[in-house]
Amino acid sequence: MSYFVGIDIGGTNIEIGILNKDGKIFSRKSIKTESKNGARKTFERIFDKIKESLNDLNLTLDDIERIGLGIPGPVVNNSTVKIAANFSWGNDFNAKELLELISGKEVRVINDVKGIALGESIFGAGRGYKNSVTIAIGTGIAAGIITDGQIIEGFNGAAGEFGHIIIEEDGYQCGCGLTGCLETHCSANGLVREGKKRLNRVEKKEENRLYQKINGDLDRLEAKDIFDLAKEGDKFSKDIVDTFCKYLAKGIGILLNLLNPELIIFSGGVSKAGDIIVDGIKKYLPKYALSISLEGLNFKFSELKEDAGVLGALAVAIK
Amino acid sequence: MSYFVGIDIGGTNIEIGILNKDGKIFSRKSIKTESKNGARKTFERIFDKIKESLNDLNLTLDDIERIGLGIPGPVVNNSTVKIAANFSWGNDFNAKELLELISGKEVRVINDVKGIALGESIFGAGRGYKNSVTIAIGTGIAAGIITDGQIIEGFNGAAGEFGHIIIEEDGYQCGCGLTGCLETHCSANGLVREGKKRLNRVEKKEENRLYQKINGDLDRLEAKDIFDLAKEGDKFSKDIVDTFCKYLAKGIGILLNLLNPELIIFSGGVSKAGDIIVDGIKKYLPKYALSISLEGLNFKFSELKEDAGVLGALAVAIK
Secondary structure, three states, X not given: OOEEEEEEEOOOEEEEEEEOOOOOEEEEEEEEOOHHHOHHHXXXXXXXXXXXXXXXXXXXXXXXXXXXXXXXXXXXXXXXXOOOOOOOOOOOEEHHHHHHHHHOOOEEEEEHHHHHHHHHHHHOOOOOOOOEEEEEEOOOEEEEEEEOOEEOOOOXXXXXXXXXXXXXXXXXXXXXXXXXXXXXXXXXXXXXXXXXXXXXXOOOHHHOHHHHHOOOOHHHOOHHHHHHHHHOOOHHHHHHHHHHHHHHHXXXXXXXXXXXXXXXXXXXXXXXXOHHHHHHHHHHHHHHOOHHHHOOOEEEEOOOHHHHHHHHHHHHHHO | XXXXXXXXXXXXXXXXXXXXXXXXXXXXXXXXXXXXXXXXXXXXXXXXXXXXXXXXXXXXHHHEEEEEEEEOOOEEOOOEEOOOOOOOOOOOEEHHHHHHHHHOXXXXXXXXXXXXXXXXXXXXXXXXXXXXXXXXXOOOEEXXXXXXXXXXXXXXXXXXXXXXXXXXOOOOEXXXXXXXXXXXXXXXXXHHXXXXXXXXXXXXXXXXXXXXXXXXXXXXXXXXXXXXXXXXXXXXXXXXXXXXXHHHHHHHHHHHHHHOOOEEEEEOHHHHHXXXXXXXXXXXXXXXXXXXXXXXXXXXXXXXXXHHHHHHHHHHHHO
């Protein structure tokens, strides 16, 4: 029987799984990323953990058919990270080559969000759908676009930069350098900024439930606070979520008119807010999407949850 | 040797070509569409013309391997036109089935703009590029998206509705029912509307060159008038084209951030204005597109020109 390794490199942690091609996870371990020690050191520590995991399972490297690696940033040819946006490992960093050198195994690399989208399409909420878009909403927002079962990588690996489509002329400045990006509204950071802005305008702050929830400390405000109060029916927080959903509907409307997928999957931390997001989006979508793009459209939430990273890496390994 | 038939059904004319798989055109004939006589009558007239063309070439139906058909509207499974937007032939009109019944030949159907995009990618400006988007600008605007050599059809055949992405909250009402669509600005109709609006505001109309060009008859204003004067350096018309390019850059910026193609091909009547469009877009793109999406990006114009329709239909026939 043959096994695969699925690795998900995040900013803080690296998840390492030993799996079979059907997505069954035999082992999952986590190490700190500590990327500042360099790519080689980091990859060697990953490889040590792989060997440790195999040992625990009474397996050897010979049992491993291929390694899949999910990593932030634009990836081309399932090998090279074009731009060092997340780790200071240099531009055109050939992650495939380095991990193959260290492990002696064939490696395939994929952008983390694209991996998650592929993982959902094979093992999760996207099973049975040929055209789906997975939208990961966390600190920022990004998408993995699947058409006819294939992930769209883009010429420089930069397809799916859904967070940086311009939806508001003269809007907020975004960290990417552009102005009015979807991400400035439709991310945890965007929601928190909007919450703070509105709280600052409230006259009798002590009577405001959101203000009470964070004990008047605006620095403590999190997206979850706003979603939780909105779900409890608090009008102030409901209005913030409504604005969030309106912008998100505008972005998704564009996505639908361009790609006409049959399924949108929400993933990432913010998606845990659940139906309140989908309900809000559905309210505004007819304003932004052609009726033919809405016909037969489904919304789902990630089914892979905390395993999304390693299963996404597996997805590119078995393709 | 085997031949193919490429048919392009337009609102006014139908083009019918006899071609080989390499895109060599042996015969091209045109008939009036006259769609009001019904699909069956129209298709029978097409088939008569095919037989006439074959006869002229001393060929028979046995020499035809397959028929490709380009048609307006959303097409699914290379067979069915989902919505009767252009001809009153009913929803879910199975064009493949009808033409196969009449001709006895295998037929593949594709949306006309998607066909043109596929045709450009195989025979024209897109040769050698795996990821391209062909933007057809005429009365309206639409796109054909090619990723990894495949056209994106969409669940209901409605991918590529680039003209209906919302780029202006509270903009003009569009014929599609939405408000603020790209098409309300970036089409021949949009440009003419903008021209008329600005001409109406001019005080000394007699001194305005655009006004002079159309002899003061605003109903005569065409997109070409505006482009021609802009190219001659007339400031009034240059400003109108600049606004057109700014909106188009906003739309293309979204396209680039979502799909990261390596090539944009301009097709359709308005694209004949040429470099003035590309120059205008390039000026504004850095405001709307991530720098990684612009890296290595090429702009070209249709190379298939008046043969785009039949070669587009051929493209789906040989795939």
